[in-house]
Amino acid sequence: MPKIIGASLHEHREQTRLRLFDALSRLMAEQGFDAITLAQIAAEAGVGRTAVYNHFSDKESLLLGFITYETEQYAVALQKALDDIDDPVERLRTYVRQQVELASSHHVTPGPELRTVLSRGTQQRMREHVVVVERILRGILTAGIESGVFPEQDLDVTVPLVNACLSGRGVAEDAAGRERALEQTEAFVLRAVGATAPVRA
Template identity: 70%
Template sequence: MPKIIGGSLTEHREQTRQKLFAALTSLMSERGFDAITLADIASAAGIGRTAVYNHFPDKESLLIAFITHETEQYVATLERALDGVDDPVEQLRTYVRQQAQLKRVFHLAPGPDLRSVLSRGTIARLREHAEVVEDILRRILTAGIDSGALPAQPIETTVPLVNACLSSRGIPDEGRGREAAILATETFVLRAVGAL
C-alpha cells in the first residue's frame, strides 16, 4: 500500500496534486507541454507513474485541473484587490496591475502554442477559465461606462483588446524596468479605453 502523505487522505490527495502541478509547470518551462509525458511529470513529482492515474487520466486533464486551480486562486486575489475600490478607473488600474503580476508560464513555455497541441475539448475548457477573468473586466468597464467615467464603447470588442495588451511579454518578470513597464502598460490601457 502506498505511503500516505499529510494527516488524512484528503490532505494526501491535495499534496499529491500540488506536487503534480509543480512538476507540470517546471517541465513546461523547460520543454513545453507537447514534449512531456505523464510519466515525466510523475517522475519529476516523485510520484509513482501508476499512482498519477488515481488523480488524472491524462496530461490534458492534469493541465485543466492546474489551470482551474490557478484561475480560482487568481480570481480570489483579484477580487480581494478590488474589494473597497469603488472608482471604475481605479478598478481598471487594479485589474491591469494584478494581470501584470501573473506568471506567464503557458505563454513562455517552449514548443508550439498550446492551442496547436491540445484537443478541441481541452481548448474549449481552457477558454472557459479565461472567461471568468474577462467577466471581471467586463464588469469594471460596464461600471465605468454607466458612471460616465469611460466613454461608451463596445464591451465585447474592448475586453479582448485590453487583455491582448496585458498578455504580451513586454513586462519583465523582475528588475529595474519592471515597474516602468507596468506603469506604461497601465497608462496605455487607460488611454485606450478613454479614462485619460
C-alpha cells in the same frame, strides 16, 4: 501500500494534486507540452505513475486541472486587490497592475504552442477558464460606463483587446524600470477605453 502525504486521505489527495501541478509547471518551463510524458510528470512529482491515474485520466485532463487551479488562485488574488476600491479608473489601474504582476507567478493563459497540440475540446475548456478573469474586467468597465467615466463601447471587443495587451507582458526586474513599464501600461489601457479621468504623468 504507498505512503500517505498529510494528515488525512483528503489532504493526501490535495497534496498529490499540487505536486503533480508543480511538476507539470516545471516541465513545461523546460520543454513543450507535447514532449512531456505522464511518467516524467510522476517522477518529477515524486509519486508513483499509478497515482497520476488516480487523479487524471490522461495528460490533457491533468493540464485542465492545473489551469483550473491556477485560474481560481489567480482570480481570488485579483479580486482581493480590487475589493476595497470603488473608483472605476483606480479599479482599472489596479486590474492592469495585477494582471502584469500576477502573470509572472501564474500560468493561466495557454500559449500558441499549446493550441497546436491540444484537442479542440480541451482548447475550448481552457478558454472557459480565461472567461473567469475576463468577467472581472467586464465588471470594472461596465461600472465605469454606467458612471460616465468610460464612454459607451462594445465590451465583447474591448475586454479581449485589453487582456491581449496585458497577457505575456514582461516587465523589467529593476524597480525603476518596472514602475515605468507599469505606469505606461496603465496609461495605454486607460486611453484605449476612453477614460475621462486624468492619466498619471
